[in-house]
Amino acid sequence: MSAPDPILIALPDEAATVRLAEDIAAKLAIGDVVALRGDLGAGKTSFARALIRAVAADAALEVPSPTFTIVQTYEARLPIAHFDLYRLGSADELDEIGFDEAVSEGVALVEWPERAEDHLPASHLEIALEIDGAGRLATLTGGGDWPERIARTLAIRRFLDASGLALATRRHLQGDASTRAYERVEAPGGHRAVLMDAPERPPGPVVRDGRTYDDLAHRATSVRPFVAMSEGLRAAGLSAPAILAADLPAGLLLVEDLGSEGVLADGAPHPERYRLAVEVLAALHATPRPDVLPLPDGSVHHVPPFDWDALSIEVDLLPRWYARWQRGTPLAPEAEAAFAAIWRGLYERLDGAEKSWLLRDFHSPNLLWLPERAGLQRIGILDHQDAMMGASAYDVASLLQDVRITVEPGLEADLAEHYVAARRALGPFDEARFREAYAISGAQRATKVLGGFVRLAEAAGKPQYLRHIPRVRGYLARSMRHPVLSGLALWYEEYLPLDD
Secondary structure, eight states: OOOOOOEEEEEOSHHHHHHHHHHHHTTOOTTOEEEEEOOTTSSHHHHHHHHHHHHHTOTTOOOOOOTTTSEEEEOSSSOEEEEEOTTOSOGGGGTTTTHHHHHHHSEEEEESGGGGTTOSOTTOEEEEEEEETTEEEEEEEEOTTHHHHHHHHHHHHHHHHHTTOTTOEEEEEEEOSSSOEEEEEEOTTSOEEEEEEOOOOOOOOEEETTEEHHHHHTOOOSSHHHHHHHHHHHHTTOBOOOEEEEETTTTEEEEOOOOSOBSEETTEEOHHHHHHHHHHHHHHHHSOOOSEEEOTTSOEEEOOBOOHHHHHHHHTHIIIIIHHHHHSSOOOHHHHHHHHHHHHHHHHHHHTSOEEEEOSOOSGGGEEEOTTSOGGGGEEEOOOTTOEEEETHHHHHHHHTOTTSOOOHHHHHHHHHHHHHHHHHHSOOOHHHHHHHHHHHHHHHHHHHHHHHHHHHHHSSOGGGGGGHHHHHHHHHHHTTSGGGHHHHHHHHHHOOTTO
16 A cells, blocks of 8 residues: 655744644544654744643643753643654664653654654654745655544644634543544634534444444434534523534534533532533423424434334443453343343333433533523533433433432432422423333433443443443442332342342
């Protein structure tokens, strides 16, 4: 396979050099090596300083030259080791200065890379800078997936320019368990927005009946559902981010920046904010919601149903992943068959419950506190692209059994009562059916999460998710106190005790 063609980028001034460094910083990942070439005065120091400051999200960070120390390290979002190999005696000395360790644990930024000879990985990115009139010319050559990453980050820069945010700074905001990534961008003058970088996800492997997991679980694979649901929630009088600019085919959105203040206090639920979030759900559920929503290009988004396919493929994560991890051996076929049969019966009960927009991830990481707004609009709602039409109780369970933080039993009970009272104040409400649907939804969500978090740990190399397992098991045990889940409780008791 031939090497990709170099990418040439004109940098007419110092600000353009800084922007290119930020564009590259936005796509860095653990294990990356960026090699900087160029004569003295060509701009290597300017580029390195801008890249390190971008990753550290600190425009005033002191970035000294490592000419005499050979390596300078920075603890940032991604640990960075800045190497200047000019004084290196031979490439063999790389081991002595901790080069391999720096690459395995973070990002290595290398000046004078020719002194490393052939020790740089083939997947490294090389940036050659040269004087070009009054400015500079950068030549980018990347191995591995760098051609795709460079193309994507430059496309994002063009999208920002076309959206009225020319010259904007880019700072990593977050990634999530999916392929989506977010940046906070700020143009001169202080105008801020959030960039959502979510290219359409290619089909995954077929897992059942010729369909992929995304198909069965009705998970969004493009930004279109996010746009439709965000506008739908705003039309309902709630605070979802406004869509400021969109390139739907490219999977790029510029959305309103709702800030970063959440609904927690010292890592625990803030009671006042959680009560208001409960009231948001009550208001959302008290009015029938449409299952077809318009999109800005004239097409529509059909909100999918939370059907048997979606529920069953999610609970199947438990026997596939969690049970094997917990037991050390797979479940017996009869145990799996009994598990599926129990959930089929529970689905039929849940399917008869009151339905509304089921936002799917209505919990603390996706809720913001907006004190400058009034009423229900003080709760900002994020991450709703996987919404379905399903049991209203699901999102109440998602909030009150938050898998990432502990909601104590007393607070959970108080907030559930608050939801019931709010619903009764808004019209007729069947509390008994809600309590049953709440228990089933909580158990289903916990079952999915137990399997999903083990899968993230084992298949995606993200062991940090395992720390939530004890909490989720506790939530599952709480849910199974409801009589509708007596059969499921007996199944766990026989095949997969939660206290093991």
